[in-house]
Each structure stands twice: as structure tokens, then as C-alpha cells.
Amino acid sequence: MxxxxxxxxxxHILKRRSILSESESKEYNKLQSGYLGELEFDKILDEYLKDLEFYHLKDYRFKVNTSEEVQIDNLLISGDRICTFEVKNYNFDLSYGSKSWHFVNGEEFKDLSMQVNRQRIALQQLLKKGSFHSAGNSVLSHLAFVNPEQTIYNMPNYENLIVPSNVKQRLSRLCKSNNYDQSSLFEFLESQRLAKSFYDVPVDLDFEQLRSGLYCYQCESTIELDKIHRNLYKCKNCKxxxxILQILENLLLEIKALNDSWKVTPTMLLKLSGGRISKATLHKYIKEGKLRL
Structure with a gap:
């Protein structure tokens, strides 16, 4: 998962409960596109990995030093090798030339190869730290473009470049069952996984600035939920x-996601609901132990 x-x-929460700045809107669109691309590549990988003996680590983060980390979208232990995949879900075309990436207008784009190489080198160093020298020597790092509408002009035929037109060919070679027990390697990698990213910080916003109300968590609608009866609400958009208990749990998760240092109180939950949940109902679930603040 x-x-x-x-x-x-x-x-996502602030889209409903605040007003995003222009830079925040751009960041939201970028992160949302990237996340959807990762989900799409997960589906593709799953198709080739079914019935195989393998390990798949998603969104793998590990510490490089006290203030730096490396994040890898997909780390696969397959065929007794380690394969990494940096997934890109760009909605614009690119051109490759002279070992660099460009927009189609000729303007230089960021160095994607440098990002992938940094991941590979950092992972090799981590594996050597755990005395997995042979595994470090067989790390295969890939750059995967998943948007079928994107065109990459002058794309070289490098084995580590994956696009929709060659994904079947590439993954059929990479996705193999492990012949040897790789559990110790997997356990070491999991032991080095960062539980929290260095970049996971609270929002720069006070609780009182949040817009109250009850919203859907399954779609992008900013319309409040309809009350069907005292214990049931429905989204007008996705139905x-x-x-009520599910709504309260979601409100609690929102507060903790925005700032995990906020001490959540019943008053905060009632205020965030916009008064649409009664105090008696909230205290009933707390008393029954169904909702833990």
C-alpha cells in the first residue's frame, strides 16, 4: 500500500479549509500528479510481479546524513537484484540531447539522470554499511515516465529509461522470482527506513484560521456533506x-496531519465540524472508547 x-x-486539507497561495496550488498539482503516477506504476508492476517471490518497498526513505535523506519511489528485490524506479508523470513533452533534458522549446530542464544516480550511489553506500556488498554492486536504477500522452523526442535506447512503449519489454526482464533467501536484505532495508521525512513539518497556520465544515475524503469536492439522518451524511458529488464516527475520525486525522503538536480537544473537533456534530454524540464515542483523542 x-x-x-x-x-x-x-x-488537500487546506484546499477546503483555507485559501491556497499560487505557489501552494502549483505544489499541490505537482504532488498530486506525482502521486497518481506512482499509483499507476504500482498497477503496472503488480501485473508483472504476481505469482513471483520478491520484495517491494514503496516510497522508501533513508538518511544520508543528519540533515539529508534520499527518497526512492519503488525499490524492488527481484531476481536476486535490487531495482529502483523513479516515477515521472509529466503532462508536457521533453527532448533529450547532449546528455541533458530540455523542454520542446529548447529551454533546459532539470537533470533527471543526476537524481537517479544520486539515489543509486546513496543506496549502494547504505548497503555497504549493512555489509551487503554484493547487493550494492547489482543495483539497477531506472527512470520511468508513465504518462501515455507524453512524447519524449530523441530518447536514447538506454536500458534504464522506461516509457509506456517499452515498459512491457523492460519489466519482463526485471521482474523475476528471487532464487535465494533475500529476507535479511529486506529486513535491513526496512530497519533503515525513515519513519518520518525531514521535510514533514507542520503547516504555517493557526487552528483558528481553518474553515469549518464536513467534507468528502473520496473526491475533490469542496461542497459540504449532506445530512441524510442523524447518523449518516452523503457527498453530493461522488455519493x-x-x-458520524467515521467523520469524527477523519476530523481527528486532519488536525494531526496539519500539526501533530496540536493537543486535540473535543472543543477543537466540534469547532472544525462547524457545529454539525453534537457535543453529546462526540462525548458518547469518547466515553465508549470508539474515539481516542
Whole structure:
């Protein structure tokens, strides 16, 4: 299961409960596109990995030093090798030339190869730290473009470049069952996984500045939920049903995602609901132990 990045969660919440700045809107669109691209590549990988013996680490983060980390979208232990995949879901065309990437207008784009190489080198160093020298020597790092509408002009035929037109060919070679027990390698990598990113920080906003109300968590609608009866609400847009307890749990998750240092109180939950949940109902669930603040 792939977890939604905290920054994307925060911006998603603030789209409904605040006003995003221009830069925040751009960041939201970028993160949302990237996350959807990762989900799409997960589906593709799953198709080739079914019935195989493998390990798949998603959104793998590890510490490089006290203030730096490396994040890898997909880390696969397959065929007794380590394969990494940096997923890109760009909605614009690119051109490759002279070992660099450009927009189609000729303007230089960021160095994608440098990003992938940094991941590979940092991972090799991590593996050597755990005495997995042979695994470090067989790291295969890939750059995967998943948007079928994107065109990459002058794309070289490098084995580590994956696009929709060659994804079947590339993954059929990479996705193999492990012949040897790789559990110790997997356990070491999991032991080095960062539980929290250095970049996961609270929002620069006071609780009192948040817009109150009850909203859907399954779609992009900013319209408040309709009350069907005292224990059931429904989204006008996607028709998803929500029971009161589920709504309270979602409100609690929102507050913790925005700022995990806020001490959540019943008053905060009632205020964030916009008064649409009664104090008696809230205290009933707390008393029954169904809702833990």
C-alpha cells in the first residue's frame, strides 16, 4: 500500500479549509500528479510481479546524513537484484540531447539522470554499511515516465529509461522470482527506513484560521456533506456515505496531519465540524472508547 505524502495530505486539507497561495496550488498539482503516477506504476508492476517471490518497498526513505535523506519511489528485490524506479508523470513533452533534458522549446530542464544516480550511489553506500556488498554492486536504477500522452523526442535506447512503449519489454526482464533467501536484505532495508521525512513539518497556520465544515475524503469536492439522518451524511458529488464516527475520525486525522503538536480537544473537533456534530454524540464515542483523542 502506498501512503499519501504528508505534504500532499496537508495541501488537500487546506484546499477546503483555507485559501491556497499560487505557489501552494502549483505544489499541490505537482504532488498530486506525482502521486497518481506512482499509483499507476504500482498497477503496472503488480501485473508483472504476481505469482513471483520478491520484495517491494514503496516510497522508501533513508538518511544520508543528519540533515539529508534520499527518497526512492519503488525499490524492488527481484531476481536476486535490487531495482529502483523513479516515477515521472509529466503532462508536457521533453527532448533529450547532449546528455541533458530540455523542454520542446529548447529551454533546459532539470537533470533527471543526476537524481537517479544520486539515489543509486546513496543506496549502494547504505548497503555497504549493512555489509551487503554484493547487493550494492547489482543495483539497477531506472527512470520511468508513465504518462501515455507524453512524447519524449530523441530518447536514447538506454536500458534504464522506461516509457509506456517499452515498459512491457523492460519489466519482463526485471521482474523475476528471487532464487535465494533475500529476507535479511529486506529486513535491513526496512530497519533503515525513515519513519518520518525531514521535510514533514507542520503547516504555517493557526487552528483558528481553518474553515469549518464536513467534507468528502473520496473526491475533490469542496461542497459540504449532506445530512441524510442523524447518523449518516452523503457527498453530493461522488455519493459516498459517511457515518458520524467515521467523520469524527477523519476530523481527528486532519488536525494531526496539519500539526501533530496540536493537543486535540473535543472543543477543537466540534469547532472544525462547524457545529454539525453534537457535543453529546462526540462525548458518547469518547466515553465508549470508539474515539481516542
Amino acid at each position: 502506498r501512503i499519501i505524502p504528508l505534504k500532499l495530505q496537508q495541501l 459516498t456515505d459517511y457515518k
